[in-house]
Amino acid sequence: MQVGVDRSLCEANEVCIGFAPAVFELDDDEELRIVQPNVPDSEVERVSQAIAACPKNALFTVE
Ligand code: SF4
Known part of the structure; x- marks a missing residue:
C-alpha cells in the first residue's frame, strides 16, 4: 500500500498522526x-x- 495526501484538503489537525505516528x-x-x-x-x-x-478526506491510497 502507498498513501498520499491532498494538501488542498488537509488542515493539519493531526488526527491521522494519532492513529499512525510512525507514518x-x-x-x-x-x-x-x-x-x-x-x-x-x-x-x-x-x-x-x-x-x-x-x-477532510485528504488521504488516499495507491495500490
Ligand atoms: S487527518 Fe486528514 S486533515 Fe488531519 S492532518 Fe491528517 S490528512 Fe490532514
Missing part, C-alpha cells in the same frame, strides 16, 4: 509529511484507520 508527522511548517509513503505491512491497519478517520 505521519507535521513538518516545521506545520504541514503534514508522510514519513513512510510506502506503508509497511505492520502499519497498514493503522494507516487504514487514519484514512477512514480523516475529517
Whole structure:
C-alpha cells in the first residue's frame, strides 16, 4: 500500500498522526509529511484507520 495526501484538503489537525505516528508527522511548517509513503505491512491497519478517520478526506491510497 502507498498513501498520499491532498494538501488542498488537509488542515493539519493531526488526527491521522494519532492513529499512525510512525507514518505521519507535521513538518516545521506545520504541514503534514508522510514519513513512510510506502506503508509497511505492520502499519497498514493503522494507516487504514487514519484514512477512514480523516475529517477532510485528504488521504488516499495507491495500490
Ligand atoms: S487527518 Fe486528514 S486533515 Fe488531519 S492532518 Fe491528517 S490528512 Fe490532514
